[in-house]
Amino acid sequence: MSADLRLSVSMIEGQNLLRLIDEFIDLLVDGRDTTDAGLDRLTPTPYPEDEAAAEDFRSATRIDLLDRRVSDALEVRSALSAFDLDDVEPGTEAAIAPHDVVIPIEDTDSWLRTLSAIRLVVAARLGIDTSDPHDPRDARFHVYDWLAYRLDQIVLIADERDAMGDGANPS
Numbered sequence: 443m444s445a446d447l448r449l450s451v452s453m454i455e456g457q458n459l460l461r462l463i464d465e466f467i468d469l470l471v472d473g474r475d476t477t478d479a480g481l482d483r484l485t486p487t488p489y490p491e492d493e494a495a496a497e498d499f500r501s502a503t504r505i506d507l508l509d510r511r512v513s514d515a516l517e518v519r520s521a522l523s524a525f526d527l528d529d530v531e532p533g534t535e536a537a538i539a540p541h542d543v544v545i546p547i548e549d550t551d552s553w554l555r556t557l558s559a560i561r562l563v564v565a566a567r568l569g570i571d572t573s574d575p576h577d578p579r580d581a582r583f584h585v586y587d588w589l590a591y592r593l594d595q596i597v598l599i600a601d602e603r604d605a606m607g608d609g610a611n612p613s
Contacts, residue, residue: 447545447599454537456525463519466560470512480563514552521545561589
C-alpha cells in the first residue's frame with residue numbers, strides 16, 4: 443500500500459496551518475538558547491529534582507530533539523506549499539473552498555508528531571492543563587481544539603486506508 447493520504451481543508455485553514463508550522467519552525471530554530479515554556483514542554487527533563495543532572499541531559503539531547511522536530515515540520519510544510527499564497531479574504535468563496543492536502547504515507551508520523559508538538563506548545567504558552575475545565579467559550583482552546591480535530595482526522599483517514607487494505611483513500 444503506497445497511496446498517499448488526502449486531508450481536505452479550506453484555503454483559509456491551510457494558510458493558518460502553514461503559518462502555525464512556520465512559527466513553530468522559527469521557535470525551534472531561533473529559540474534554542476532561550477527559556478520558553480513551549481520549548482521546555484517539548485524537551486522535558488527526566489530529572490526534575492536534580493538540576494545538575496537535568497542540565498547535563500538537556501545539553502546532551504535538546505539540540506538533536508529540536509533538529510528532529512524541525513525535520514518533521516519541514517515535511518509538513520512541504521505538503522502545505524500550495525497554501526503559501528497571499529492572504530485570501532476571509533468569508534469569501536475562495537477562502538472556504540476545500541482543497542486536498544496530499545500527505546505522503548511515509549510522512550504521516552511527521553504530521554502526527556508535528557501537530558501534537560504544536561498543541562503542546564500552545565498548551566504550555568496559554569496555561570492549558572489537562573485538568574482545566576474545557577469551556578468551548580474559552581478562547582484559549584480554539585487553536586488547541588482545532589489541532590486536535592485535524593490530528594483525529596489524519597488518524598481516521600490512515601486507519602480507514604489501512605482497513606480498506608488496497609491503499610485506496612476513502613472520500
